[in-house]
């Protein structure tokens with residue numbers, strides 16, 4: 001039996017690597033500046049206008065002379081005391097102050113809506129430009145095709161779910177290709193959440209609404225668009241969390257290196273399954 | 285490395301990295317050159333939004349059933365300036381709107397004259413920069429007619445609205461400005477009625493601006509004078525408005 005050989009493949013072409021890191025930076029800044037914006041009015045509603053009596057989500061504070069600040073988070077009538085993190089958290093001087101998201105989750109750290117908006121819109125543009133360039137490249141380079149699940153992928157769906165749950169990852173050459181769950185996750189994030197967050201973001205613009213009214217109507221009105229924007233941001237956070245988890249359990253050094261230099265290492269285990277006998281596609 | 289030290293190392297790296305990044309963002313936020321760079325994003329929004337929407341594109345108008353039960357008032361809700369208090373005490377009978385600056389025909393109008401101008405009633409959504417929205421019915425004089433009557437100089441580019449209220453810790457006079465495109469838009473009004481009643485003081489009595497395709501802070505309340513200018517560099521902080529002088533974008537279309 002031949003011994004497993006360590007092979008290096010060029011897995012991530014330059015446009016993927018640049019796109020990936022610019023995107024990561026944008027998402028980070030957009031999320032944290034977004035939370036700064038949220039703090040200016042930490043209540044979310046459904047519909048066109050705000051029904052101040054009935055937000056579905058509220059991250060508020062209470063102040064009393066005796067007890068000082070306390071934070072209260074309310075979701076659909078369900079309430080919790082979240083002092084310390086949500087609603088009331090330590091400010092610069094270490095004392096509790098009333099603010100929805102804590103200063104370590106907002107850009108800038110202090111309460112500064114004007115600056116939060118500046119950060120948000122600047123990086124929204126970078127994100128849109130980055131995403132557009134990436135999609136154009138991906139379309140012409142055939143990269144998008146590599147993300148479309150094949151019939152074979154679908155057959156392996158159940159197996160892939162089980163493998164992910166058991167934290168078993170493809171080894172050998174198979175590790176250099178996208179698996180079905182990965183393909184579905186990337187497609188949902190790029191076209192689902194990505195499209196949703198950009199559209200709901202634009203729908204919050206009164207000027208854009210003069211031409212986007214049908215889209216706004218579809219979302220259910222401006223306050224609904226704001227709610228969906230917030231929830232989509234939550235969806236992206238969830239994706240990033242799972243993404244980072246998978247990177248860590250599947251060999252963080254190798255994964256990180258491949259997203260920086262492009263080169264991915266894998267163990268070539270000859271003739272253990274039919275997949276490895278196929279021609280190697282360096283499309284990771 | 286054992287698992288434990290590795291975990292601790294990763295945690296420290298993450299916490300340290302995160303803290304350094306946030307401190308970096310705060311540091312940059314204080315730098316003028318960086319703020320000016322970020323502001324280019326808002327300039328780009330201005331240019332692109334104007335390019336993809338028609339000049340006369342209308343803001344959606346709602347039905348009476350959509351009107352918010354109470355129209356939230358932000359900023360100043362009861363100006364304390366003596367002159368304003370005297371006007372209010374007298375039901376604004378002595379109120380005069382001054383229209384001046386780069387115009388051929390400077391004007392002074394009382395409320396009766398303003399009510400005699402061609403008017404418009406519209407039910408629109410008001411979007412505050414903080415994130416909330418309220419729907420109200422506004423009745424007011426079309427600003428376009430007033431501007432035409434004043435006959436602006438061909439070089440004039442902006443209308444500056446000087447208000448009766450002083451706001452914030454600095455207690456500075458509120459003011460705002462819009463360009464000629466918005467000044468001529470059919471939905472741009474000097475509103476004197478809200479929901480069929482005379483405009484309440486909290487919402488800007490006797491006269492407030494409505495610029496329906498921008499955010500609330502553009503819509504100056506307690507308007508006392510309109511100054512037609514070529515540039516607003518010489519006024520207050522030079523950025524074209526009270527909030528603009530405090531870092532907000534002059535173009536508030538998003």
Ligand code: HEM
Nearest residue numbers: 030031034035038124198201202204226229230233414415
């Ligand atoms: C082109 C892309 C985007 C545009 C045009 C955009 C636009 C906006 C606007 C206009 C607001 C202000 C809402 C308000 O007035 O309260 C906002 C808030 C916010 N954004 Fe974005 N955004 C974009 C992308 C993103 C992304 C990618 C994220 C997250 C990773 C994000 C997270 C947030 C959050 C958390 C808020 C505060 C919650 C809220 O008020 O909705 N945004 N965004």
